Amino acid sequence: MSETDRQDVPAGAGESETVCSGPLEFEFFYEMQSEFDREIEGHNFRLMCFPADSQRQKVRSVSYEILPHAWLSEGRDSFGNLYVYGRADGRHSSFSVRVHGTVETGHSCFEAYEDGLSDLFRCSTPATAPGDFAAAYFRKIIPAEQEDYGTALYFMRRIHEDFSYQKGVSDTNTTSEQTFERKAGVCQDFAHALITLCRMAGIAARYAAGILEGEGETHAWTEILSGGKWYGLDPTNNCIVDSRYIKLSHGRDCRDCLVNRGIYFNPARETQKVHARAVMI
């Protein structure tokens, strides 16, 4: 049965309605600066750091500057994420991306389920596949019978309580199974862990990347499907995704949401600085 057939209103939806404090307007910046220790060439890139319109957020303006480039073009992937792709000709040793815009968030506390991919988001991926540690954790915290939204909320609270936020113990290739073993990680690991638990319970769950109000790096959270709607849950901060979150992309796991995909010739060491900021207007 597809999600849209279901008529029941999830418990907790009312609760999140109150959190969703109505439309707020944010000015956001995303800046990435890559330095290479030697010159690279034949640099092809794809950048996924542009908010798209949804029921939750409306994009008022976006501008971007990507240097160097020979040409740029825009695209939209299978999940509806916006991206810019292009190539930089010649040799260069630094690459910069600056995105700036304004977004109205909090138009709704959920997103419509439209792409018909709920079953895909119930299947595990290499980064989120449960192993023995995930299975043991799942057994330990096994939830009382309740609907999907309540179960996912419970999982989020458990992860937040049982896992510690620690930088440096994981990297972009860390799987959720490794996180269940360490019980520590950063927002990406927390989001993956919640996805794994939800999918084990048969709840469609997806990874979301974006910018949280304030200053720092990009953020990641989880979205779960309940009653035909996608709700955002942030296990890192143990809260429901509200007006303070600007979404840039979603997918099966972090691999679908990589902000910067690039290939080039010449082996070079890349150091990357990322700066994200969202300020309420």
Place this chain on the structure above:
Amino acid sequence: MNCFLADVYSDKKIIKDGVIPPEFVYSSSGYLAECEGVKPPKGIASHISGIDLVQSRDGTWYILEDNLRVPSGASYPLIARDLCRRASPMVFRERKIADNRNYAALLKTTMDYVNTGGDNVILTPGRYNAAFFEHSYLAEKTGAVLVTGNDLFVENDRLYYLDYQGEKRQVGAVYRRISDEYLDPMNFLPESLIGVPHLYDVYRKGNVAILNASGNGVADDKGIYYFVPKMVKYYLGEDCITHNAPTYLPYYEQDMKYVLDKFDEIVIKDVAEAGGYGVVFGNKLTKQEKEDMIALIKAQPRRFIAQDVIDFIDLDIMENGERVPRKADLRAFVLSAGDVMVWKSGLTRFSRNPDSFIVNSSQGGGFKDTWVLLH
């Protein structure tokens, strides 16, 4: 198969109507989420299909496999026929054998039909690839430009190559002879050195045709094979003319029971493997191996299919100057360009080993030309 591919990457009616369980689609290694919502030019996903057929001793024809990704081998019967013609022209004068020299014309028609504006190219991994002969031969015969990934480049929303004068020329159709995961390092495996960066971005916008489309692996998956007769009935309202080999999915309880009851009479195939690997005959296993295999099937029922062992007709081959019977199958090439065109020839593959059922060339199989007789 084209109806299924169009449906499975868009509305998914066949899943919603419960004909195919969703996990068979999404856990298939040939399923690519990147292809969701992408409409191939003219709606054709499988342009060149290689259908592997066998005939049993009672005369019934069975489809063993549908190859919808990059079926290879059409050039071998062409070359074999060419050599035979030269060696013994009388054979062809006296017998009514369908001329097979039109394959290049069929292939060109197929490329032209979906071409979005520009030249046709054949994309090869390069001259070290085992099938490079075929790539260059088909390029020569169809007038397509033979290119490697490095010869092609994307600029903005279009795909180009540089011709011998150094002029930039647009590409309208890519007959690619490299697999999905290596096609575009920006959209699929980033490690690929033989692909074309951004090719799939251009394809998404409908500005180039790729033959065969990416993601076709979901339709020729061994697990999906079981559902093909149901698919034909579902989309076309007709029963299949050609039979599938009797197939069982341990995923279904009833079939699991059959597999356990008849273990010694069936062949078990790992759906993730190809090229003749991962094929196990129940009666060839030791007691221990058999127990291990059954435990594995019970643990991962989705991973395996089981089929009755069909007693195929052996074909005679020449081995060391001697005429000997060997297991063989026939690959028919079916091209789709608005109309469906069946090439009146095919690739016959045989096993060199007298005890083997495995005909794949990667496992030492041989090939020969296939004659279609005109009445």
